[in-house]
Amino acid sequence: MEPQAPPNIVFIMADDHAAKGISCYGAGINKTPNLDRIASEGMLFNHCYVTNSICTPSRAAILCGTHNHVNGVTTLDSKINKHMPNVAKQLRSSPAHYQTAMVGKWHLGEGADHEPTGFDYWSVLPGQGEYWDPQFIEPSGTTSVPGYATDVITDKCIDWMDKRDRSRPFYLMCHHKAPHRTWEYDDKHKDLYKEPVRLPDTFTDDYKNRANAARIAKMRVAEDMTYNDLGIVQPEGPRSRIGDKMVDVWWWNDRKMPAPEDVTGLQFICKNTGELFTFKTKQELAEWKFQRYMQRYLRTIQSVDDNVGRMLDYLEAEGLADNTIVVYTSDQGFFLGEHGWFDKRFMYEESFQMPFLIRYPRAIQPRSVCNDIICNVDFAPTFLDLAGVRIPTYMQGVSFSALLRGKTPADWQQVAYHRYWMHRDIIHEAYAHYGCRDQRYKLIYWYAEDFGLEGTRPGGEEKEWELFDCQEDPLELFNCYHEPQYASVVRKMTKLLEDKMAEIGDEPVHTKLQGVAKPTTNGHQGPIMTHK
Numbered sequence: 001m002e003p004q005a006p007p008n009i010v011f012i013m014a015d016d017h018a019a020k021g022i023s024c025y026g027a028g029i030n031k032t033p034n035l036d037r038i039a040s041e042g043m044l045f046n047h048c049y050v051t052n053s054i055c056t057p058s059r060a061a062i063l064c065g066t067h068n069h070v071n072g073v074t075t076l077d078s079k080i081n082k083h084m085p086n087v088a089k090q091l092r093s094s095p096a097h098y099q100t101a102m103v104g105k106w107h108l109g110e111g112a113d114h115e116p117t118g119f120d121y122w123s124v125l126p127g128q129g130e131y132w133d134p135q136f137i138e139p140s141g142t143t144s145v146p147g148y149a150t151d152v153i154t155d156k157c158i159d160w161m162d163k164r165d166r167s168r169p170f171y172l173m174c175h176h177k178a179p180h181r182t183w184e185y186d187d188k189h190k191d192l193y194k195e196p197v198r199l200p201d202t203f204t205d206d207y208k209n210r211a212n213a214a215r216i217a218k219m220r221v222a223e224d225m226t227y228n229d230l231g232i233v234q235p236e237g238p239r240s241r242i243g244d245k246m247v248d249v250w251w252w253n254d255r256k257m258p259a260p261e262d263v264t265g266l267q268f269i270c271k272n273t274g275e276l277f278t279f280k281t282k283q284e285l286a287e288w289k290f291q292r293y294m295q296r297y298l299r300t301i302q303s304v305d306d307n308v309g310r311m312l313d314y315l316e317a318e319g320l321a322d323n324t325i326v327v328y329t330s331d332q333g334f335f336l337g338e339h340g341w342f343d344k345r346f347m348y349e350e351s352f353q354m355p356f357l358i359r360y361p362r363a364i365q366p367r368s369v370c371n372d373i374i375c376n377v378d379f380a381p382t383f384l385d386l387a388g389v390r391i392p393t394y395m396q397g398v399s400f401s402a403l404l405r406g407k408t409p410a411d412w413q414q415v416a417y418h419r420y421w422m423h424r425d426i427i428h429e430a431y432a433h434y435g436c437r438d439q440r441y442k443l444i445y446w447y448a449e450d451f452g453l454e455g456t457r458p459g460g461e462e463k464e465w466e467l468f469d470c471q472e473d474p475l476e477l478f479n480c481y482h483e484p485q486y487a488s489v490v491r492k493m494t495k496l497l498e499d500k501m502a503e504i505g506d507e508p509v510h511t512k513l514q515g516v517a518k519p520t521t522n523g524h525q526g527p528i529m530t531h532k
Helices: 033-040 055-064 087-092 149-162 212-216 282-317 376-386 484-504
Strands: 008-014 043-049 099-105 121-125 135-138 141-144 170-175 324-330 353-359 368-370 416-420 433-437 441-446 464-469 517-519 525-527
Touching: 008 282, 008 376, 033 282, 033 324, 033 353, 043 416, 055 087, 055 376, 087 099, 087 170, 087 376, 099 149, 121 149, 149 170, 149 282, 282 324, 324 376, 416 484, 433 484, 441 484, 464 484
Parallel strands: 008 170, 008 324, 043 368, 099 121, 099 170
Antiparallel strands: 043 353, 121 135, 135 141, 324 353, 416 433, 433 441, 441 464, 517 525
């Protein structure tokens, strides 16, 4: 019997696509039939987590299979060293001699020192890229391509697959810009999602019983969205009337839409239709912003779903579906009004959880669901494992190929580690933190230091701990770190965190857990935790 040919791998990644924005995850806010098709013909993961909930570091972790303190890409302003080993290089240099391609959003730096390496073909967006008539950087230079970015990226992927060497397996990374802010949707989807989306239960969160970081963050739908975010004409005038700049420098034009106590004098005009919006109450204005945000976000996702369908249809038509691993994910999660927020960065669940769908008829039963914990550093070793390629020792992730076959290893680590380094970034004011999550509990340490890293700023409040019981408090509203009944859980989760940091070589900022439980300063019994 002849050995099976190595599988092709098509890795499709969106930008800022929350799991709730995929209909097979059950939130009921939109319909994504093509993404659902991957789940119905393969496996859906409910507990896939990002190791650093922001674009650039997550992409480095996925590409290299290492945590950010190892690959050196810690913040949004970091750039990858092009000589860093990665999954594409490993596949290309393997005995199977994979042909490799990277198309779409790169966002790991530009120029000769940071360009994609390990790829036979690459065509990538500069920076965040543009939704309409996007530019692409290639080895031969930069060109602009007419059309809508999601369509164009898919066109390039299909064209490359069509021209590939058919005697060799291929690895394709298709990275969409969508649905990244500012959610510019294709005209053909302008009439979708006109019915109101139900407000999240925590939309009016007051941030009590949480660390100070939640209150400080500038990610609120009601206060921090810009005119461009919501497709509204930005007027001229003083900040007292038209709103603060998103970044207070002379050359920055984007302004946040105002949210005054008296909203009756506000008039907003839609860029596309000229429709005029007025308001009677501050609550009405906040909820209008949310609905406008969701319309634009979900319409942008619809193009992603359409184009995933194009990719799946191509594989079927070419007879490639049975021997091709198809993955759909996002570089991290995203807040869709939960806790009143948009954006990501935090270890709270909506930002921390990545959607992950995978189809591989050879190994995965249709309509499978996995509730084991995996992380983005695990992707690269898993792809190598499925391809029959040696997993290099430098990779810190672990192959979850056994999970795809419905078997959970007895020693599987049911733990996810997260570290956000970009302290007090100039736009979102998100505080640096790290922590871990198991199947029930989540421990977060807000260490609030910048360490002089690119894109960070010094300052911030005192260091704080949070513990959430995700079973009893799935909305993460009550920090139970100092509650006496959770003292043993604090100790267990702190040990889990310290063990994980030791395993991956990340240096703790907190002083390690002491062995004796004594009253804390607030009178509760609990383990002593001091700080450097």
